[in-house]
Amino acid sequence: MPLQFDEFIKDNLEPRELPGPTGESNCLTFAPRGTVLVTGPDEKALLQQAIAALVAGNAVVAVAPGAKALAEKLQHAGAPVVGFDGHIDPEILGRIEGVAAVASNAEAETLKAMRLILAKRKGMLLPLVTEFDVHRYLLERHLCIDTTAAGGxxxxxxxxxxxxxxxxxxxxxxxxxxxxxxxxxxxxxxxxxx
Known part of the structure; x- marks a missing residue:
């Protein structure tokens, strides 16, 4: 299945200096979320989710039909991926640990069930990513250093x-x-x- 990798890298993910109107220093950086659970539901969506998560620097756990074979190919290329053939029951998302985001392009009813289960979780909030945009697989961090105290x-x-x-x-x-x-x-x- 051909896939254009450059479609996932539309923006520069390097740290960005932002304007500081009152003399402060502002820097926007991006960091990987951690481990992302990608669930397809089909092979093409699974591959796109896995690549977007990997480009963002995340490890990937793939669960969908064909995920094991895909994971083996990506592992051979050195990617931090494990794959399991099958489907994720939305109820499991309420108890799952060790992941920082869940990616899915399932049917609307399945996505609704996933959102409801994720919203009821205790502890860290897990985003449900339904896009292939690399930025959704990243954390944004903003550092502001107020230089007015030092002269500004x-x-x-x-x-x-x-x-x-x-x-x-x-x-x-x-x-x-x-x-x-x-x-x-x-x-x-x-x-x-x-």
Whole structure:
């Protein structure tokens, strides 16, 4: 069965520097989820799910008709895959351990049953992946380093300090109205909510 591997790698999965409008450093990185259970239900969907999960850096447990033969081929190429011929009963998903995501392209009723069982699980949430997009098999991690404490953008800091000085100077000298003129946490002074 021919499969175009480049269709799974549409985006660069390297760390990305994101804009930092106030001088902070922002970095988006991607990490594999861990072990992904792929369930087909047919051989083509099983292969696409397994390849997408592997491209994302995950290990794969494949359970579907033909999964054992597929796993052996992928193992021969060095992929971390094990395969079992058969079908997954959605009820098992409520008790299964050691997987970080479940992939399936089953019929709508089966997917509904899988979603309901996964939603009732205790512990870690397991996503049900129904697409072949590599990003669904990844975790996104965002690291933000606030550089304003170490200097940051001097113009923004000066503007923020000036604004803060104006707003706090008004608060320090304000006389608060008597309790009888307060409404729902806001002060009503001369008909204006403050």
């Amino acid at each position: 953008n001097a113009t923004l800091l000066a503007a923020a300090e000036g604004k803060a000085a104006l707003s706090t100077s008004g608060l320090n000298s304000r006389k608060y109205p008597p309790r009888s003129r307060r409404r729902s946490g806001f002060f009503v002074v001369a008909g204006q909510v403050q």
